[in-house]
Amino acid sequence: MSTLPLSGDKAVVPPSTAELLARLPPLPDLKRPLLRPDEVAKSIASGDDAYLEEMISGRFMDFMLRELLDHLPDVVQRITSLGPAGLVLQARPSNTINALAVPTRDGAVIVYNLGFYGAMYSFSRAVALTLEQHNAMQAMEWLSSVVDWATSRAKEPRIQQPLELGEESASLAANLSAQAQRFAMCHELGHVMTFRRAETAVRAATLAGVTVSALPDTWEKEYAADRDGLAMFLRVLASQGKSAAAALIGAEVFLNAAGMMHESSAEEEQAHPPPDDRLARVRNQFLQACGERGYELAGPSLAVRHILEALRGFVTQEVRRRRAETTRRLSEVFEAYTASVTQRSKDDMRAAAKHVSRFLLASPGATLDFLYERIFAPKVSDEPDGGSPARLLAINAALHFEKPLQEAIEIPRLQLHFEGQP
Numbered sequence: 001m002s003t004l005p006l007s008g009d010k011a012v013v014p015p016s017t018a019e020l021l022a023r024l025p026p027l028p029d030l031k032r033p034l035l036r037p038d039e040v041a042k043s044i045a046s047g048d049d050a051y052l053e054e055m056i057s058g059r060f061m062d063f064m065l066r067e068l069l070d071h072l073p074d075v076v077q078r079i080t081s082l083g084p085a086g087l088v089l090q091a092r093p094s095n096t097i098n099a100l101a102v103p104t105r106d107g108a109v110i111v112y113n114l115g116f117y118g119a120m121y122s123f124s125r126a127v128a129l130t131l132e133q134h135n136a137m138q139a140m141e142w143l144s145s146v147v148d149w150a151t152s153r154a155k156e157p158r159i160q161q162p163l164e165l166g167e168e169s170a171s172l173a174a175n176l177s178a179q180a181q182r183f184a185m186c187h188e189l190g191h192v193m194t195f196r197r198a199e200t201a202v203r204a205a206t207l208a209g210v211t212v213s214a215l216p217d218t219w220e221k222e223y224a225a226d227r228d229g230l231a232m233f234l235r236v237l238a239s240q241g242k243s244a245a246a247a248l249i250g251a252e253v254f255l256n257a258a259g260m261m262h263e264s265s266a267e268e269e270q271a272h273p274p275p276d277d278r279l280a281r282v283r284n285q286f287l288q289a290c291g292e293r294g295y296e297l298a299g300p301s302l303a304v305r306h307i308l309e310a311l312r313g314f315v316t317q318e319v320r321r322r323r324a325e326t327t328r329r330l331s332e333v334f335e336a337y338t339a340s341v342t343q344r345s346k347d348d349m350r351a352a353a354k355h356v357s358r359f360l361l362a363s364p365g366a367t368l369d370f371l372y373e374r375i376f377a378p379k380v381s382d383e384p385d386g387g388s389p390a391r392l393l394a395i396n397a398a399l400h401f402e403k404p405l406q407e408a409i410e411i412p413r414l415q416l417h418f419e420g421q422p
């Protein structure tokens with residue numbers, strides 16, 4: 001799925017794969033949720049650099065791609081025909097794309113959103129907790145926090161307090177998430193199969209601040225990539241001697257996760273067909289592909305589907321409720337602060353800013369939006385040079401956040417103007 005808004009119609013020559021990779025910003029520490037200090041230390045001690053290298057390279061999913069390609073010789077052939085750079089997978093943080101297949105002059109690059117893949121894993125854990133441990137309430141509450149973060153202005157995936165899972169539930173969650181990732185990867189491979197060598201890109205797109213070439217997305221292309229991706233996934237499973245059921249489970253988890261994220265995200269872009277529409281088509285294609293055994297093979301996905309849909313409905317409502325409630329309470333705090341007639345001391349400001357910054361825990365999405373709006377509100381005619389009390393309160397609250405969150409609400413840009421303020 002590529003949910004990247006394209007901008008401009010400027011025709012550009014595609015970069016080579018090396019050029020494109022060099023232009024992608026590096027993955028900072030925070031954006032490597034899989035990089036666990038204890039494991040890094042262990043791997044270095046044992047002389048295993050490969051683990052560390054993989055973790056910092058943004059190529060976490062190479063193993064999965066290799067596994068799929070082992071069973072898809074025609075896809076390998078197409079990739080080889082694109083040029084010597086072949087196909088490169090790169091993880092990046094983003095709050096606008098899930099994944100994007102980009103043609104280069106000498107190959108293709110699939111960029112996938114680390115946060116989205118993290119959210120998909122979280123969704124799988126919540127499903128497993130509901131299915132195996134019957135703790136739907138805890139699962140829903142926890143997932144709501146994950147989704148609020150994942151659809152906020154912050155680009156980086158946040159690690160929530162992990163959901164405690166028993167051994168069986170944990171392995172079910174890992175399995176659900178792996179099938180979803182395979183479906184997503186097959187979908188992107190479906191896009192890659194339509195690339196031609198040295199294809200001239202027709203529009204420029206901005207990806208993580210870098211302008212790259214991209215083919216225009218159409219709903220038809222998305223449907224086609226789902227269809228071709230599903231067919232590939234089924235071929236891989238058949239060739240591995242595994243049940244076809246995994247393909248439909250993967251589609252259910254991936255597309256329900258996409259739907260859940262879409263419903264909680266502020267962006268109302270129509271570049272992509274609604275996930276439910278895609279799911280309906282994929283379910284039909286699955287039944288057709290499996291013939292007589294279709295309904296039987298679709299069985300396991302039904303149990304998962306019911307839980308996914310229930311969780312998704314609850315989470316969408318709950319994220320909206322938390323955001324509305326947090327916005328309301330923040331408005332009250334700001335009103336009370338700006339209305340106080342007495343001279344506000346620096347200590348008052350400090351205390352109020354700290355109080356405001358803590359709303360991040362109640363709803364990161366609403367808090368970051370609220371502060372951004374106050375910080376960049378149009379200047380009123382009688383506003384002092386240093387900024388209105390509300391603007392200063394918002395800035396000071398944001399200064400409590402760690403750097404990537406300050407960047408998410410453009411504090412660094414602002415500080416150029418407000419240098420020297422308390």
Ligand SMILES: [Zn+2]
Pocket residue numbers: 001002187188191221222225
């Ligand atoms: Zn796509």
